[in-house]
Amino acid sequence: MTCLPKMTDKKLGLVIDLDTCVGCHACVVSCKGWNTENYGAPLADQDAYGEMPVGTFLNRVHSYEVQPEDGLAQLVHFPKSCLHCDDAPCVTVCPTGASYKRTEDGIVLVNETDCIGCGLCAWACPYGARELDGVEKVMKKCTLCVDRIYNENLPQEDRIPACVRTCPSGARHFGDLGDPNSDVSKLVAERGGMDLMPELGTKPVNKYLPPRPKDQLSSDQTPTQSLQAQADNPAGFFAWLDRTLEKL
Amino acid sequence: MNIQPTVDTSPKVSDEIRKTTCYMCACRCGINVHLKDGKVAYIEGNRDHPVNQGVLCAKGSAGIMQVTAPSRLRAPLKRVGERGSGEFQEISWDEALQIATDWLRPLRETAPEKLAFFTGRDQSQSFTGLWAQMFGTPNFAAHGGFCSVNMATAGIYTMGGAFWEFGQPDWDHTKLFMLFGVAEDHDSNPIKMGIGKIKQRGARVIGVNPIRSGYNAVADDWVGITPGTDGRFILSLIYCLIEAGKIDLTYLARFTNAPVLVDPDTGLFLRDDSGKPLIVDRTTKTVVAFDHQGADPDIRGMHNGAVTVFTKMIEHFLVPENAPEAVADICGISAKRIRTLAAELAHVAFDQEIRLPRKWTDFRGHEYDEMIGRPVSIHAMRGISAHGNGFQTCRALHVLQIILGTVETPGGFRFKPPYPKPSEIHPKPHGDATPNAPLNGPHLGFVHGPEDLLIDDTGHPKRIDKAFTWENPMSAHGLMHMVISNAHAGDPYKIGTLFMYMANMSWNSSMNTSSVMDMLTDRDENGDYVIPRIIYSDAYSSEMVAYADLILPDTTYLERHDCISLLDRPICEADAAADAIRWPVIEPDRDVRGFQSVLVDLGARLGLPGFVNDDGSAKYADYADYMINHERKPGIGPLAGWRSDDDTGRGPVNPEQINKYIENGGVWVKHIPETAGYYKPWNMAYQDWAVETGLYDSAQPYLFQLYVEPLQKFKNAAMGHGDHQPPDHMRDRLKQVMHPLPIWYPTATVENDQDYPLHALTQRPMAMYHSWGSQNAWLRQIHGMNPMYLPTKVMRDHGLRDGDWAKVTSPNGSIVVPVAEMAALNEKTIWTWNAIGKRSGAWALDPKAPEATKGFLLNHLISELLPAKGDGMRWSNSDPITGQAAWFDLRVRIEKAQPPKSSQPQFGTLKSPVGQGPKTVTRSTKEGS
Numbered sequence A: 001m002t003c004l005p006k007m008t009d010k011k012l013g014l015v016i017d018l019d020t021c022v023g024c025h026a027c028v029v030s031c032k033g034w035n036t037e038n039y040g041a042p043l044a045d046q047d048a049y050g051e052m053p054v055g056t057f058l059n060r061v062h063s064y065e066v067q068p069e070d071g072l073a074q075l076v077h078f079p080k081s082c083l084h085c086d087d088a089p090c091v092t093v094c095p096t097g098a099s100y101k102r103t104e105d106g107i108v109l110v111n112e113t114d115c116i117g118c119g120l121c122a123w124a125c126p127y128g129a130r131e132l133d134g135v136e137k138v139m140k141k142c143t144l145c146v147d148r149i150y151n152e153n154l155p156q157e158d159r160i161p162a163c164v165r166t167c168p169s170g171a172r173h174f175g176d177l178g179d180p181n182s183d184v185s186k187l188v189a190e191r192g193g194m195d196l197m198p199e200l201g202t203k204p205v206n207k208y209l210p211p212r213p214k215d216q217l218s219s220d221q222t223p224t225q226s227l228q229a230q231a232d233n234p235a236g237f238f239a240w241l242d243r244t245l246e247k248l
Numbered sequence B: 001m002n003i004q005p006t007v008d009t010s011p012k013v014s015d016e017i018r019k020t021t022c023y024m025c026a027c028r029c030g031i032n033v034h035l036k037d038g039k040v041a042y043i044e045g046n047r048d049h050p051v052n053q054g055v056l057c058a059k060g061s062a063g064i065m066q067v068t069a070p071s072r073l074r075a076p077l078k079r080v081g082e083r084g085s086g087e088f089q090e091i092s093w094d095e096a097l098q099i100a101t102d103w104l105r106p107l108r109e110t111a112p113e114k115l116a117f118f119t120g121r122d123q124s125q126s127f128t129g130l131w132a133q134m135f136g137t138p139n140f141a142a143h144g145g146f147c148s149v150n151m152a153t154a155g156i157y158t159m160g161g162a163f164w165e166f167g168q169p170d171w172d173h174t175k176l177f178m179l180f181g182v183a184e185d186h187d188s189n190p191i192k193m194g195i196g197k198i199k200q201r202g203a204r205v206i207g208v209n210p211i212r213s214g215y216n217a218v219a220d221d222w223v224g225i226t227p228g229t230d231g232r233f234i235l236s237l238i239y240c241l242i243e244a245g246k247i248d249l250t251y252l253a254r255f256t257n258a259p260v261l262v263d264p265d266t267g268l269f270l271r272d273d274s275g276k277p278l279i280v281d282r283t284t285k286t287v288v289a290f291d292h293q294g295a296d297p298d299i300r301g302m303h304n305g306a307v308t309v310f311t312k313m314i315e316h317f318l319v320p321e322n323a324p325e326a327v328a329d330i331c332g333i334s335a336k337r338i339r340t341l342a343a344e345l346a347h348v349a350f351d352q353e354i355r356l357p358r359k360w361t362d363f364r365g366h367e368y369d370e371m372i373g374r375p376v377s378i379h380a381m382r383g384i385s386a387h388g389n390g391f392q393t394c395r396a397l398h399v400l401q402i403i404l405g406t407v408e409t410p411g412g413f414r415f416k417p418p419y420p421k422p423s424e425i426h427p428k429p430h431g432d433a434t435p436n437a438p439l440n441g442p443h444l445g446f447v448h449g450p451e452d453l454l455i456d457d458t459g460h461p462k463r464i465d466k467a468f469t470w471e472n473p474m475s476a477h478g479l480m481h482m483v484i485s486n487a488h489a490g491d492p493y494k495i496g497t498l499f500m501y502m503a504n505m506s507w508n509s510s511m512n513t514s515s516v517m518d519m520l521t522d523r524d525e526n527g528d529y530v531i532p533r534i535i536y537s538d539a540y541s542s543e544m545v546a547y548a549d550l551i552l553p554d555t556t557y558l559e560r561h562d563c564i565s566l567l568d569r570p571i572c573e574a575d576a577a578a579d580a581i582r583w584p585v586i587e588p589d590r591d592v593r594g595f596q597s598v599l600v601d602l603g604a605r606l607g608l609p610g611f612v613n614d615d616g617s618a619k620y621a622d623y624a625d626y627m628i629n630h631e632r633k634p635g636i637g638p639l640a641g642w643r644s645d646d647d648t649g650r651g652p653v654n655p656e657q658i659n660k661y662i663e664n665g666g667v668w669v670k671h672i673p674e675t676a677g678y679y680k681p682w683n684m685a686y687q688d689w690a691v692e693t694g695l696y697d698s699a700q701p702y703l704f705q706l707y708v709e710p711l712q713k714f715k716n717a718a719m720g721h722g723d724h725q726p727p728d729h730m731r732d733r734l735k736q737v738m739h740p741l742p743i744w745y746p747t748a749t750v751e752n753d754q755d756y757p758l759h760a761l762t763q764r765p766m767a768m769y770h771s772w773g774s775q776n777a778w779l780r781q782i783h784g785m786n787p788m789y790l791p792t793k794v795m796r797d798h799g800l801r802d803g804d805w806a807k808v809t810s811p812n813g814s815i816v817v818p819v820a821e822m823a824a825l826n827e828k829t830i831w832t833w834n835a836i837g838k839r840s841g842a843w844a845l846d847p848k849a850p851e852a853t854k855g856f857l858l859n860h861l862i863s864e865l866l867p868a869k870g871d872g873m874r875w876s877n878s879d880p881i882t883g884q885a886a887w888f889d890l891r892v893r894i895e896k897a898q899p900p901k902s903s904q905p906q907f908g909t910l911k912s913p914v915g916q917g918p919k920t921v922t923r924s925t926k927e928g929s
Helices: A026-037 A120-124 A162-166 A183-191 A234-247 B093-110 B125-135 B149-159 B188-200 B230-243 B249-255 B309-317 B324-331 B335-351 B390-403 B480-489 B513-521 B543-547 B595-605 B623-629 B657-663 B684-693 B709-718 B728-737 B770-775 B792-797
Strands: A012-017 A059-066 A074-081 A099-101 A108-110 A172-176 A207-209 B016-021 B030-036 B039-045 B077-079 B088-090 B115-118 B167-169 B176-180 B204-208 B221-223 B278-280 B287-289 B306-308 B354-356 B371-373 B376-380 B413-415 B497-501 B533-538 B550-553 B562-564 B576-582 B667-671 B758-763 B788-791 B805-810 B813-822 B829-833 B891-897
Touching (some): A012 A183, A026 A059, A026 B039, A162 A172, A162 B039, A172 A183, A183 A207, A234 B309, B077 B093, B093 B497, B093 B595, B167 B376, B188 B204, B221 B335, B230 B309, B230 B324, B249 B390, B480 B513, B533 B543, B576 B657, B623 B657, B709 B728, B788 B792, B792 B813
Parallel strands (some): A012 A207, B176 B376, B204 B221, B758 B829
Antiparallel strands (some): A012 A172, A059 A074, B030 B039, B278 B287, B562 B576, B758 B891, B788 B829, B805 B813
């Protein structure tokens, strides 16, 4: 068993806007590219050109259809990676102490030299956010790009997770969710940001901004004076027009 | 308490960043390529690039896996087995270039048209087109004919520019963004960035698309229209707006041809002696040229029985068949919803008008204190254009934008340089071949009447694809999808060599794929191939490689020079002109060469004008040398940057030009002054800036063409007027479709809708670009197979569940494929992802790869010809105006099928010239992999 810190100085995490995520997978591949080159072992792809390609990804996008009882069906794109929970069951279940939550920023990491690849943490994570690398047999997970966000070899503006930097629609935000005055905390407050499966008591740091209501455009809401018929035939229209042009 | 490990939070990122241009789709974003020990370590977006401003899509980030793709060709190949077998021998470049020269030289000396040179997803058409022109063949085009030529031509004829690289929504000011059937590989990052930006501001998005995925999934309102009926829907929106008087009368009078007088007898414009269209000036009540200084054009003007375009337009649009109630059923949208959408457009355009305090002066000398904007922006692409009625549908959409006053105004749609540009200043098409001589001019262009068609005195087409004939007079991008079929049929003539680049014509880029494979391998009575010789250039072991006789292996995009030129398909922004380069950020590790450099070499070997010096020696060492030293006219070259000290865009050759681009991140940007930023076609500040930049030689103010006179000229010919007459069997169709005002007509690919009740479409996934993605170990894990998505009702009606299989049948054949349910889908539409399905053995994939065993193409169901009409003619399955491939007119029926071993049809396993990929990949420079 491994202990969680009682508190962390910061709560770094992601705020993901489900209203603007178009499901393009840019974050998925940017994450793969950065992380296969950086923290820990590379992210292997097995049977890469074969029948059953299976690779390690730290971030994946799922898509769900929603069928309202009254209204048009909707499609929601849902990017998912480690939520860096305050009460992270993946840490407490770790038999070697390889999984841990950092005291300074709350990032949950795996110390690969101590990881025995037992997979208990992946079972314990209710979000399916951990993947055992098929080649190295160590547990891989989102590091929140711990090797970017403080990296003095990167310009200040690039010290953000790779997925946030690359997201074309601006649906991913990074910051300190422990600071109520941070941009991300304000965004969460404004947009009703939500925990994923709060009933599990994991206290995730990452938040999701819900999609805005869809298909609200109805004649009840659109000012009807915008479209009052003047004439439904050319002769009537020209009579209206001649009156209007007089005034121009 | 655990002891927390120490993490190196500042590892070295790379030894060096080299900035170049992405080629993972047609978007052409700027990328930072991080190198470690000379190897690519990581690719990210370039923050200083105008297209993507730092972001990058899944394809772009996965570019690193293109370099290590096992499907990469290794050396030139000579076919040694039967065509289609994949049996090749690797040969030297000397031998390959000698073979190509030996095949091409006799054609040039006797009949240059016997070379058909088509360059697919080429991003260097101003160069490849020049090469073909100097060779002398009329048979050149890229893939525009099967992509989105309807959109391009409708835009250029109507308003001097179209969507995608021609223009963009005013993301900073728009309040309502309406998106029709977009193609994901076109402007993909800018659209995502724009949607994110406007949503942050609380602006709204309306998506019009049969399928609610991607951008439509995040749209505030989704209009799940029935395919092919967009034109009808748009005409109804126009009807509603006119009926309510919600049109911008001032904009129409000043900036469009609404006030131009139309001759009642000919339907052509009244013109003055210098050929300028005439208008009535409201102030003086006199008839003057459209650009008369100080004139106040009268949209209700009349003169000797002639009325204005505006009058004809109202009579044309305000008719009962355009009322929402008349179109609701066919479009699959209720009349109430159509009226609501029209009301929303009117509300935002007129009740939420915006005014920018920028003074400007128009071409008639009128001065304005501010720029008025109607903040409705509209964007569209292949979805509405790949239909047999696509040109007129795109025309209708532009007319909708224009009557709302939303083009080139704040909050609306804005052109990007070198657009706006009136259709008249584009070249006309040229097609006269002479042995040992260049073609008489550029191949592709814009016709302005029957006299511009490329047909000989007997009415015979001059081009192999029959572009610019009565069958498709305005085919400004050619018809690449007809080349193999026509060459095989010897209609209009036989060819000697088919030379292609980056077009997977024996697979996903052709209609009727199985027949095309037969055509490519068919032999004549002497046992010779009907298409005698095929040269193909590709970087990868695509399906097409197996069907060529000589393969010229290309580099990847990270190993080559390219120019993203203002002469070509530029990357400008609405506020700036821009061009860019690619350069070899790494060297190839094999015997491959950039295709453009190979063409430079071939051009010299063949002695083509422009490619040799007076003494016959090679003019350019390679493509980079051409990029620097070629001048289209004095002071204007492929690249506009760093040509002069004041960096206007014009100027002498600068030997340091490419180095300057590299120093500047691979891109050159020249900003448009604020006062020139909107109203560009009429704004003299913009016109002067465009001349200074080299986009025009003189100011070119013009009017938007609500009424397109060249269409009327073709219609008149069909009615029997004039010297240039169509064959009689074409007259009825021309009379119907060549309407100078937008119309809608049903497209007929089946005789009886009841037999084929469903529409079938493809969409390009955001993480894949045509067939290239499947060789990419990362991207194929995102889109490794493509189910046929069926709407809920169709699933229920046929007793289908996810994972079941169905037989899908069109008049052209059947396929058997896996199905999946999708609720957010037009109920008469089924669809799948484009180009995921692969031929077994291609792309260095395991023959058991899901792309081959479960993936499939819709192409087998789509004929390149319409159903026979009993007249002996081969009627192309293309838009009758532009020749655009009508991919999306496909009609099908489905039935439940027993699961087969693999999706059907299958064509046997190709022998891979490069073997198969490795089992495991661990991508990292640390591991040395």
